């Protein structure tokens with residue numbers, strides 16, 4: 001492996017450079033073989049730690065075991081009237097420590113792939129490749145991939161949340177169930193729910209999540225969490241950490257359209273749900289295979305049909321936000337656990353789709369399908 005100091009003040013030539021070592025960038029870097037490469041990432045995994053959730057099948061449960069913080073074969077959605085409880089033997093709703101996942105990928109880099117802990121600057125695209133500097137060193141790569149977080153057009157629909165990981169004073173009920181959406185909270189500012197992952201009977205991740213165009217003050221989400229805990233008679237012994245996220249639910253704009261984007265910048269975030277991890281894994285797995293046979297083009301992370309369906313779903317949400325709770329609850333009720341997991345993973349069968357379509361409020365959807 002080359003070392004920065006060995007070649008100080010000279011240009012380092014690479015086959016591949018990856019800007020950004022997050023979910024997509026570090027996954028790709030860890031899969032590269034037989035080429036000289038560098039992944040450029042200014043922050044350590046610990047500085048970016050948060051919970052990444054996915055529905056993991058048996059293979060993925062093993063694959064991600066060392067980064068898994070918790071996994072549940074049961075999950076539920078709740079509103080004021082009812083609870084939908086799903087139990088699956090095939091999928092587990094799985095929460096990963098992003099820091100552990102990225103640390104593991106970093107430790108799997110081969111000797112020919114360098115991790116440069118600095119920001120890429122003065123990036124100039126030339127054909128498929130380009131040049132840049134990082135930590136004062138100049139680099140040139142025949143192929144450049146860019147995973148810097150994309151921009152969102154404003155105002156645009158987004159999922160925004162603030163979460164606390166807490167230790168409770170006493171054991172909570174039903175720690176074996178993940179609560180994906182509890183809608184029994186203030187709905188006056190947009191579609192709002194509480195998300196709860198019990199890592200044990202005394203350790204929880206609890207998030208106040210909004211789907212709307214406008215962010216709230218941090219204290220607004222904190223108050224919603226406090227209120228929900230009070231309603232459930234759960235007392236906090238210790239607040240362990242806080243996480244904040246803003247995830248686009250409309251098309252995004254890559255930082256530089258002249259460079260091949262990967263990950264969220266290439267549209268890997270599912271527009272209707274905000275989940276990205278599974279799509280990124282599939283995209284990067286395919287890209288690494290392509291690269292091994294000399295094809296450097298980036299596969300689309302999500303099919304155009306799915307993007308169209310998600311856009312219609314979101315248009316209904318934007319036009320009639322008051323239907324949001326009903327749409328989510330009806331989607332969950334229309335499907336069994338495995339169908340719901342497939343739907344969220346973007347691999348729903350025709351039968352799954354038919355069930356969801358039949359359950360949706362027809363007039364609201366027809367209006368948006370017919371809209372130009």
Ligand SMILES: Cc1cc2nc3c(=O)[nH]c(=O)nc-3n(C[C@H](O)[C@H](O)[C@H](O)COP(=O)(O)OP(=O)(O)OC[C@H]3O[C@@H](n4cnc5c(N)ncnc54)[C@H](O)[C@@H]3O)c2cc1C
Pocket residue numbers: 019020021022023024025040041042043048050051052053054118119120121147148149243244245246247262263264265269274275276277278280
């Ligand atoms: C708190 C939180 C919780 C989340 N929960 C989930 C979840 O449960 N499930 C899910 O699927 N998704 C979740 N997400 C979304 C998920 O994190 C993103 O969709 C995913 O990380 C996108 O991967 P990416 O590689 O495209 O971008 P990122 O992972 O954001 O990586 C981009 C990297 O580029 C780096 N960078 C920026 N500028 C430069 C530069 N100039 N030079 C070099 N590097 C640069 C950044 O430091 C960053 O590490 C969550 C996000 C947050 C914030």
